[in-house]
Amino acid sequence: MKQSIFDPFSFRLGAALLDRRRLLAGAGAGVLAALSPRRAGAVLSIDINQGNIQPMPIALPDFLAGTPDELATARDVTSVITNDLQRSGLFAPINPQAYVEKITNTDAVPRFGDWRVINAQALATGRLTRQHDGRLKAEFRLWDVFAGKQIDGKQYFTAPDNWRRIAHIIADSIYETLTGEKGYFDSRIVFVDETGPKRQRVKRLALMDQDGYGVRYLTDGQELVLTPRFNPSTQEITYMAYGQGQPKVYLLNIETGQREIVGNFPGMSFAPRFSPDGQRVIMSLQQGPNANLFVMDLRSKQTTRLTDTPAIDTAPCYSPDGQWICFESDRGGSQQIYVMPAAGGPAKRISFGEGRHAGPVWSPRGDYIAFTGLIGNQFAIGILKPDGSGERILTEGFHNEGPTFAPNGRVIMFFRDLGPGPFLYTIDITGRNELKEITPSYASDPAWSPLLS
Amino acid sequence: MQMRTASAISTGLHVAVLLWATLSFTGETFQVTPAQSLPVDLISEKQFSEMTKGIKEAPKPVEKPKPLVEKKADEVKPVEDLKPKIAKKKEIKPAAEKVPEPQSQPKPDPIAQKLKQHPDQPKQAKAQPTPLPPKRPPMRKQPKFDADKIAALLDKRQPMRTLATGVEANDAPTLGTALGNAAALSQSELDALRARLMALWNPPVGIQDPQDYVIRIRIRLGRNGRLTAPPVVLTSGRGQLFDTARDSAVRAVYRGQPFDMLKPEHYEVWKDIEVTFDPRDMFRG
Numbered sequence: 243m244k245q246s247i248f249d250p251f252s253f254r255l256g257a258a259l260l261d262r263r264r265l266l267a268g269a270g271a272g273v274l275a276a277l278s279p280r281r282a283g284a285v286l287s288i289d290i291n292q293g294n295i296q297p298m299p300i301a302l303p304d305f306l307a308g309t310p311d312e313l314a315t316a317r318d319v320t321s322v323i324t325n326d327l328q329r330s331g332l333f334a335p336i337n338p339q340a341y342v343e344k345i346t347n348t349d350a351v352p353r354f355g356d357w358r359v360i361n362a363q364a365l366a367t368g369r370l371t372r373q374h375d376g377r378l379k380a381e382f383r384l385w386d387v388f389a390g391k392q393i394d395g396k397q398y399f400t401a402p403d404n405w406r407r408i409a410h411i412i413a414d415s416i417y418e419t420l421t422g423e424k425g426y427f428d429s430r431i432v433f434v435d436e437t438g439p440k441r442q443r444v445k446r447l448a449l450m451d452q453d454g455y456g457v458r459y460l461t462d463g464q465e466l467v468l469t470p471r472f473n474p475s476t477q478e479i480t481y482m483a484y485g486q487g488q489p490k491v492y493l494l495n496i497e498t499g500q501r502e503i504v505g506n507f508p509g510m511s512f513a514p515r516f517s518p519d520g521q522r523v524i525m526s527l528q529q530g531p532n533a534n535l536f537v538m539d540l541r542s543k544q545t546t547r548l549t550d551t552p553a554i555d556t557a558p559c560y561s562p563d564g565q566w567i568c569f570e571s572d573r574g575g576s577q578q579i580y581v582m583p584a585a586g587g588p589a590k591r592i593s594f595g596e597g598r599h600a601g602p603v604w605s606p607r608g609d610y611i612a613f614t615g616l617i618g619n620q621f622a623i624g625i626l627k628p629d630g631s632g633e634r635i636l637t638e639g640f641h642n643e644g645p646t647f648a649p650n651g652r653v654i655m656f657f658r659d660l661g662p663g664p665f666l667y668t669i670d671i672t673g674r675n676e677l678k679e680i681t682p683s684y685a686s687d688p689a690w691s692p693l694l695s
Numbered sequence: 696m697q698m699r700t701a702s703a704i705s706t707g708l709h710v711a712v713l714l715w716a717t718l719s720f721t722g723e724t725f726q727v728t729p730a731q732s733l734p735v736d737l738i739s740e741k742q743f744s745e746m747t748k749g750i751k752e753a754p755k756p757v758e759k760p761k762p763l764v765e766k767k768a769d770e771v772k773p774v775e776d777l778k779p780k781i782a783k784k785k786e787i788k789p790a791a792e793k794v795p796e797p798q799s800q801p802k803p804d805p806i807a808q809k810l811k812q813h814p815d816q817p818k819q820a821k822a823q824p825t826p827l828p829p830k831r832p833p834m835r836k837q838p839k840f841d842a843d844k845i846a847a848l849l850d851k852r853q854p855m856r857t858l859a860t861g862v863e864a865n866d867a868p869t870l871g872t873a874l875g876n877a878a879a880l881s882q883s884e885l886d887a888l889r890a891r892l893m894a895l896w897n898p899p900v901g902i903q904d905p906q907d908y909v910i911r912i913r914i915r916l917g918r919n920g921r922l923t924a925p926p927v928v929l930t931s932g933r934g935q936l937f938d939t940a941r942d943s944a945v946r947a948v949y950r951g952q953p954f955d956m957l958k959p960e961h962y963e964v965w966k967d968i969e970v971t972f973d974p975r976d977m978f979r980g
Contacts, residue, residue, distance in 0.1 A: 285913075287969040288889055290947075291976045293896040332900060363897075363946060386942060388949035389925075393942065422939030423901035609903065652901070672900075 297334035298420060300327060301362035303345045304338070305382070308371030312378070315405050316370045319380065322409035323366070323416070325453060326427040329668075330417060330653075331675030336362055348383060357387045364393075366416055370405075378402045382412050384419055394419040406455065411695060426648035427452060430691040431655065432470045432479050432496075435459065436663060436684035443684075447481060449496060452648075452690070454680030460496060469513060472691045474606075475520035479689070480504065482512045491525050493540075505538050505545060513556045517584075518564045524548075526556040535569060548586050557601045560584060561608060561628065568592075568602040568611055568628070579613060581628060592630030601644065604628070606692075607651030610671060614643045614656075623656045625671060636673040646690045655679065657686040740883040884965075887956035896947035898974045899939040905978040907932060908940040911971045912948060918962050920953035929969070944972040 302324050305316040327333035343356035348367045357365050368382030381397035396415055400408055407428060414425025435448035435457075447460040447467050461467055461483075468489075470481035479494050491504040491514040504514065504523050512533075514525040521540055526533045535548040535555050549555045553573035560567055561584075568581045574591060577598040582589035593599035597617035604611050608628070615622040615635060622638035623645050641659040648655070652671055657664040663684035669676045679685075902908055911929040914922060926948045928941055948970065957965045 285967050285969050286965055287971065288885065288892075289971045289973060290889060290892045290896055291973045292893050293898040293943075293947075293972075293974065293977055294894050295900060295977075296897055298897060363950075386946065388946045389942065418935060420899075420939065421901055422899040422934075422936035 297332055298363050299334045299336050299361050300364040300366065300416075300420075301336045301341060301357055301360070301387075302327070302338075302366050303341055305368040305370055305380075306345065306348055308369065308379075312370045312372060315378070315402070316368075319368070319370060319405055319409040319412070322406060322453070323413045326410060326413035327416065329453070329677060330427075331670055331677075332417070332421055336360055348381065352385060354385070354387050354390045357385075362387050364416075364420055366412075368412065372402075373399065376402070378405060378408070380405075380408045380412065382415075384416055406451065407694065410451070410453075414693075423652060424650045424693070426650045426653060426690075426693065428694050429649050430694065431666070431679075431688050432460070432472060432691070433657075433666060433681070433685045433688040434467055434470065435682065436686060437463075440663070447479075447494075448682075448685070450681070457682055460494060460499075469687055471515045471689050473516045473520040474518050474692050477691070477694075478516075478520070480514040480516060480523055482514060491523065493523075504540075505543065511536075513558065515559050517560050518562055524558045524560065524567065526554075526558070535567070546586075548582070549589070555580075559602055559604050559611075561604050562606050563608065566604075566628070568604055570600045570602060577616070579611065579626075592628065593626060593633070594630060595624070595626070595633040599624075603645055603647060605647045605651040605671075606649055607647075609651065612645035612647060612654050614645065623654065623669070625654075634673065636669050636671070637667075637676060642667075644687050646688050648690050649693045655688045655690055657688060659686075740887065884956055884958060884961070888951075888954060888965075891951050891954070891956065892947050892970065892972075895950045896944060896972055898943050898972070898977065899936060901936055902940065902974055902978045905974040908937060909971065909973045909975065910941050910944040911969060912944055913967070913969050914948055915967055916954060916957070916965060918959055920955050920957055922948070922952060940972075940974070944970075947972070 302320055304320045307313040307316040324335045328335050340360045341356075342359060343353045345352065345367050348369045352365060352367065363386070365385040365387050366382055367385070368380065371379045373379050377399050378401070379397060379399050382395065383392055384394035385391070386393045394415055396412070398408055398411065410428040413427045417423070417425035417427065429452045430449055431452060432447060432449050435446045436443050437446075438444045444463040445467050446463040447470055448457055449460055450457040460479075464485075466484040468482045468484075470479050472479055477496050479496060480491060481494065482489050482491050489510045489512055491511045492501055493504055494501045504525070505511065507527055510528040512526050512528070514523050516523055517537070522537050523540060524535060524537045527536050532552055533554045533556050534550060535558050536545050537548055538545045548558075548567070549569075549571075551571070551573050553571055555569055555571045555573070558567050558569040565584055566581055567584050568579055569589075570577050571580050571589070572578075573580075577600045578591050579593040579599045579602045580589040580591050592611075593613070595615070597615055599613045599615055601614045602611045603613070605625075610625040610632075611628055612623065612625045615624045615638075617638070620638050621641045621643055622635045623642045624633060624635040626633035636654065637656075637658075639658065640661070641664075642656055643659075645654045645656045647653070648668075653668050654671060655666055655668045658667050659665075664686040666679035666681055666685045666688050667676060668679060679688075898908075909930065913927040913929055915924050917923045926945050928945065930941070932941070954965075
């Protein structure tokens with residue numbers, strides 16, 4: 243999709259050169275200063291050791307349209323970008339009515355003074371044009387208003403139907419340039435859609451964009467589905483379903499709709515999850531009153547047993563480097579989180595906070611493990627570091643469950659049931675910016691996809 | 696029989712204990728000594744600076760403070776009867792009053808109680824520079840006060856206590872710091888500059904190894920408090936996160952303009968500033 247990149251390269255290069263030149267100049271000045279008699283205390287130095295983290299005001303005027311036909315799309319693209327950035331909690335889009343300058347040419351340098359007066363720290367301008375071959379060309383530039391320079395600029399070509407993805411990709415690019423972290427907007431969520439009365443819930447697998455648009459259903463609701471999980475490298479999911487017989491783990495290709503059963507085990511298999519390379523599935527197998535962890539190679543279909551305890555070991559999850567596995571076990575008397583080498587070996591308990599700890603998920607960034615905490619009769623969502631330190635509860639209440647990380651590891655989605663039925667929510671790993679996700683009806687068991695591009 | 700005596704004793708003891716408890720536990724109402732309100736003055740940055748500023752060429756301090764102390768010692772307020780007189784004096788009293796009281800005691804003592812058995816008391820008091828120890832004993836022994844002799848107790852000097860407080864307190868200039876910066880650029884100007892940059896610095900939230908993102912920036916300012924040239928980033932690093940951290944620091948400097956808290960008369964001191972943006976305190980652990 244990303245065909246050519248203009249500007250960022252030349253621009254970055256320019257910026258680097260400029261900086262080097264400045265550095266050289268600075269160094270030269272330093273030498274001179276060292277040689278010439280220096281007045282004591284000529285340079286006043288001050289330390290700023292506290293900042294003020296707050297949403298960055300950003301101006302996002304409507305993208306321009308090459309022809310009147312693209313006008314509506316251009317406006318929609320802008321609103322998707324605005325919505326993405328706003329929901330991240332790290333940006334404060336400025337009301338367009340405050341804009342002083344009207345952007346008419348995205349290739350010209352904007353009048354920064356006009357944007358400074360409305361306190362915009364960043365400004366994104368862009369244009370959509372229809373190409374001769376029918377494709378849509380989207381280009382944008384990101385400006386640092388106070389420094390008065392361009393800090394990002396890219397262009398993309400795509401089929402017109404893909405305008406939504408283009409918008410997410412641009413939002414990701416802006417997010418990355420201004421926060422220094424990868425974005426997560428060009429991603430999807432698979433979840434269990436729940437309809438019907440409480441006693442006869444119809445549960446279907448559903449897929450939607452990260453912002454709640456483009457919902458489509460992957461199963462027909464004939465069987466009960468649970469715990470869908472994304473393959474980190476392909477657009478494939480694994481989940482557990484109760485058909486007529488035993489609960490089984492399935493693989494489903496969401497593009498082709500092709501479905502297959504993972505292994506043919508005598509007992510119940512559940513809590514599946516992919517390895518980071520997508521080549522293996524790790525899951526629990528029930529054996530009598532106990533459950534143990536098994537990993538299956540998807541190509542050779544070879545199954546390896548990882549634990550052998552008279553306890554329930556479940557909810558396994560790989561670390562992003564594939565070296566470790568975290569899982570939940572009641573081997574010590576109550577549900578707690580353990581970490582063990584992926585190749586097998588002794589497991590070490592890492593959760594020692596209040597209450598029980600269940601359903602651990604390793605962040606794609608590797609820095610945290612999210613879990614569902616059971617404290618009294620409350621279900622909370624929390625995070626801790628893989629060494630067990632830094633445990634923190636992000637949100638608690640009657641029923642919060644099933645955390646899943648955004649591809650950049652900054653945001654966690656989970657489901658919350660306040661009684662009538664569950665809904666999806668997102669929260670920042672700082673515990674701030676809790677938001678409800680838009681879903682067609684009740685929804686549970688979310689799983690966040692990797693970035694699509 | 697034994698049982699009966701035992702129970703009788705037991706009952707008696709219980710009753711005694713209960714009685715004692717009822718009587719002795721009856722709560723006396725809490726005696727709350729009314730807290731004296733602290734005199735608080737709101738002063739402006741400027742006043743604060745003036746009070747605390749130093750001047751490099753200041754003469755060495757002479758023994759000015761001494762008279763103040765002596766004065767206090769002589770200021771006698773031991774008696775309530777003196778109210779009218781006290782009232783004439785300035786309202787600064789409450790704060791200062793406490794100190795004088797003790798020292799004043801030694802004086803009345805010899806006069807009012809010459810006949811009594813403590814001729815050595817005043818001596819002690821005088822010998823001791825610290826006023827507190829001698830104060831207690833005299834207080835108790837001086838219940839009767841001869842009104843006729845009040846005059847003898849009065850401090851006949853001009854009340855000078857205003858010297859102890861107020862903006863003028865330290866108007867004698869003191870030596871500045873070794874660097875000489877403090878002499879010209881007041882602490883409040885520096886603090887205001889730091890406060891502005893702190894408020895405007897919005898570092899990237901994604902920082903995980905903050906020590907790699909300490910950004911030093913050299914800025915040159917014109918007399919109007921605006922940058923005369925783009926800020927020069929003295930730190931180098933690589934990666935998107937470094938660029939973002941660097942840009943956030945540069946942006947804070949740009950947004951801070953004009954730095955109008957810096958006074959034109961100190962221009963020579965602040966025309967060239969090196970600012971270090973250090974996120975380590977914010978992103979620890």
